[in-house]
Amino acid sequence: MDFIDIIPIVRMLFSTKSLVSVTNLVSTETKSFETIDAIKAEGFELSDRECIYLDGTVAKKQLLLNLKESIKGGVKAAIIKGHGAIVSNEFTGGSNAEVAGRIIIVTGGAQGFGGGVAEELFDKGAHVVIADLNEEVGQQMADKLNSKGLTNRAVFVKVNVGDSESVKTLVEQTVLQLGGVDAIISNAGILRAGGLDEMDPDTFDLMTKVNYAGYFYCAKHASRIMKLQSEVCSDHFMDIIQINSKSGLKGSNRNFAYAGGKFGGIGLTQSFALELMPNNIKVNSICPGNFFDGPLWSDPEKGLFVQYLNAGKVPGAKTVSDVQAFYEKQVPAGRGCRVNDVTKAILYVIDQDYETGQAIPVTGGQEMLK
Numbered sequence: 345m346d347f348i349d350i351i352p353i354v355r356m357l358f359s360t361k362s363l364v365s366v367t368n369l370v371s372t373e374t375k376s377f378e379t380i381d382a383i384k385a386e387g388f389e390l391s392d393r394e395c396i397y398l399d400g401t402v403a404k405k406q407l408l409l410n411l412k413e414s415i416k417g418g419v420k421a422a423i424i425k426g427h428g429a430i431v432s433n434e435f436t437g438g439s440n441a442e443v444a445g446r447i448i449i450v451t452g453g454a455q456g457f458g459g460g461v462a463e464e465l466f467d468k469g470a471h472v473v474i475a476d477l478n479e480e481v482g483q484q485m486a487d488k489l490n491s492k493g494l495t496n497r498a499v500f501v502k503v504n505v506g507d508s509e510s511v512k513t514l515v516e517q518t519v520l521q522l523g524g525v526d527a528i529i530s531n532a533g534i535l536r537a538g539g540l541d542e543m544d545p546d547t548f549d550l551m552t553k554v555n556y557a558g559y560f561y562c563a564k565h566a567s568r569i570m571k572l573q574s575e576v577c578s579d580h581f582m583d584i585i586q587i588n589s590k591s592g593l594k595g596s597n598r599n600f601a602y603a604g605g606k607f608g609g610i611g612l613t614q615s616f617a618l619e620l621m622p623n624n625i626k627v628n629s630i631c632p633g634n635f636f637d638g639p640l641w642s643d644p645e646k647g648l649f650v651q652y653l654n655a656g657k658v659p660g661a662k663t664v665s666d667v668q669a670f671y672e673k674q675v676p677a678g679r680g681c682r683v684n685d686v687t688k689a690i691l692y693v694i695d696q697d698y699e700t701g702q703a704i705p706v707t708g709g710q711e712m713l714k
């Protein structure tokens with residue numbers, strides 16, 4: 345069995361009372377972690393009875409059996425011959441019982457909705473992976489979270505969600521750095537508006553790759569690890585959550601490339617949900633309304649408010665505030681969607697063991713389900 349597959353299994357077996365993260369010491373040609381002394385040399389305090397030795401080269405079925413028999417209360421480290429060592433990190437922090445200790449990947453987590461949601465989940469005790477194409481801003485976000493002085497961890501992993509191999513590497517890095525995957529929030533998305541006359545096929549393909557296929561890649565690679573986890577821990581529920589849009593529920597004029605990908609995402613959600621519920625993996629979409637405070641709308645140079653003002657799209661509007669007021673009036677709640685509105689929906693979805701395949705609007709009443 346690959347070490348990447350052994351690690352999440354061992355983590356779930358270590359997690360008898362609450363979820364743990366693990367430190368993985370991978371053996372290389374020059375350095376081996378196959379003795380207790382080699383682990384202690386890395387700064388871990390361990391007694392002989394807290395460490396087990398297993399042969400990682402035997403068949404999966406046998407290894408699983410050996411792991412289940414050997415990892416009992418008190419065992420904190422597993423040395424897997426041929427691979428390296430897995431050491432349990434006790435973690436008791438976090439204010440929210442549902443997310444504390446969970447390992448959650450947030451794609452597009454450098455800024456916007458993704459950055460805000462990652463921070464709110466981190467503050468409640470989740471370990472988060474900031475997964476983004478933007479290395480500089482993504483690393484800054486992870487550094488910001490780690491500087492809060494909490495005991496959970498944030499890591500940055502560079503990813504292009506429009507590339508299946510890149511998403512596979514993201515999931516493997518998450519397992520190597522933290523120990524498993526309890527939830528993936530497929531949030532990274534791009535918007536290039538345009539009607540049929542303006543939209544060129546390359547832009548359409550790019551949006552489809554990032555907004556639609558990117559969600560498939562996230563579900564494909566994360567669910568493989570989640571299935572291993574559910575094999576050893578039958579009462580552990582996990583989540584694949586897509587950040588969709590109100591444009592996934594209703595057509596969007598001169599914005600069909602975006603709306604089409606989002607509509608398609610709900611088809612994926614419903615279908616993945618049917619396939620994955622037997623593995624205790626829930627799959628849901630969250631459909632936010634417009635995030636007026638985020639960079640897409642409010643960026644002073646490139647934001648949609650400035651663009652719409654300059655294009656004269658809102659009759660009579662003289663300032664950016666006039667344009668914003670025009671759009672806010674269309675929302676029964678009188679304001680745009682905020683990060684915390686989305687986080688609340690995510691917490692609901694994670695908390696539920698009896699909800700899957702849904703598209704949950706968070707639109708202040710602007711979009712209502714039929």
Ligand SMILES: NC(=O)c1ccc[n+]([C@@H]2O[C@H](COP(=O)([O-])OP(=O)(O)OC[C@H]3O[C@@H](n4cnc5c(N)ncnc54)[C@H](O)[C@@H]3O)[C@@H](O)[C@H]2O)c1
Nearest residue numbers: 452454455456457476477478504505531532533589634635
């Ligand atoms: N902003 C809104 O009004 C709004 C409303 C409803 C839904 N949404 C959805 O919320 C999600 C986030 O939107 P936002 O407004 O916060 O966006 P944003 O542009 O502020 O942030 C998106 C992040 O995704 C990253 N990203 C872009 N392409 C990527 C790729 N190929 N691989 C990895 N990362 C990539 C960017 O670097 C950026 O950090 C999107 O799925 C969007 O469709 C946004």
